[in-house]
Amino acid sequence: MSKLRLGINIDHVATLRNARGGAHPCPVRAALLAMEAGADGITAHLREDRRHIRDSDIARLRTEVPLPLNLEMAMTEEMLRIALKTKPHAVCLVPEKRQELTTEGGLDAVRLEKELRPVVAKLQDAGIRVSLFIDPDTAQVEVASRIGARAVELHTGAYAEQVSGDRCRLSEHHLSPATCHLTSAAKLASQLGLEVHAGHGLTYDNVGPIAAIPEIVELNIGHFLIGEAVFTGLREAVQRMRALMDKVRA
Numbered sequence: 288m289s290k291l292r293l294g295i296n297i298d299h300v301a302t303l304r305n306a307r308g309g310a311h312p313c314p315v316r317a318a319l320l321a322m323e324a325g326a327d328g329i330t331a332h333l334r335e336d337r338r339h340i341r342d343s344d345i346a347r348l349r350t351e352v353p354l355p356l357n358l359e360m361a362m363t364e365e366m367l368r369i370a371l372k373t374k375p376h377a378v379c380l381v382p383e384k385r386q387e388l389t390t391e392g393g394l395d396a397v398r399l400e401k402e403l404r405p406v407v408a409k410l411q412d413a414g415i416r417v418s419l420f421i422d423p424d425t426a427q428v429e430v431a432s433r434i435g436a437r438a439v440e441l442h443t444g445a446y447a448e449q450v451s452g453d454r455c456r457l458s459e460h461h462l463s464p465a466t467c468h469l470t471s472a473a474k475l476a477s478q479l480g481l482e483v484h485a486g487h488g489l490t491y492d493n494v495g496p497i498a499a500i501p502e503i504v505e506l507n508i509g510h511f512l513i514g515e516a517v518f519t520g521l522r523e524a525v526q527r528m529r530a531l532m533d534k535v536r537a
């Protein structure tokens with residue numbers, strides 16, 4: 288199996304910084320450290336309310352960090368303007384509700400097909416790879432393919448919740464219905480020519496079965512690793528996740 292790319296989501300470094308309103312801890316420093324520790328890309332979500340990542344972070348991540356930047360954003364005029372100006376390597380279109388704590392559920396590409404099509408085209412015409420953050424559902428994958436997105440990111444939140452008992456055994460993860468949905472959605476997406484990514488709620492304990500799905504080429508992981516960094520440091524947290532993913536792919 289090919290190597291699995293690891294994108295580190297540094298949003299919650301900014302959450303911590305913003306709690307005191309100063310400049311520390313700096314998300315750009317975290318991104319550089321993650322790169323040294325083996326990350327293949329940096330992911331950041333510029334939310335409409337700027338609760339963590341800010342516009343200036345995106346500009347600095349783009350110019351100061353020599354790794355592909357994956358900008359997560361809602362499908363709004365403002366975000367489209369920012370993406371076309373900043374030109375990140377990739378954009379992941381996500382649903383966004385102001386009150387939610389984190390991205391709850393995938394983008395409803397089936398309902399939004401008409402609105403998504405021109406946004407995907409504008410971004411991709413500008414040389415930006417677009418992925419749609421969707422639930423692992425056949426109809427959603429088919430729409431992503433139909434509107435010409437280059438990639439899908441399969442939402443692993445339901446999987447993570449289903450297997451969240453402490454340190455479940457690997458075999459139990461493999462049998463969970465959520466794992467089956469992810470496996471078949473990944474297979475279909477790949478058959479349709481889409482690049483397959485996955486993310487949300489992934490931890491040391493639950494990453495194995497996701498890394499074992501051969502069609503998946505990229506994982507984006509944030510909250511757990513930033514939390515672990517409090518205890519072990521970011522370098523060790525990223526290295527350990529990298530090693531777990533590499534072991535499955537070896």
Ligand code: PXP
Pocket residue numbers: 296298332359379381389390420440485486487488489507508509510511
């Ligand atoms: N991928 C997408 C599209 C997301 O919205 C998020 C959460 O911001 C992640 C991956 C990372 O999820 P987590 O922080 O739970 O690892």
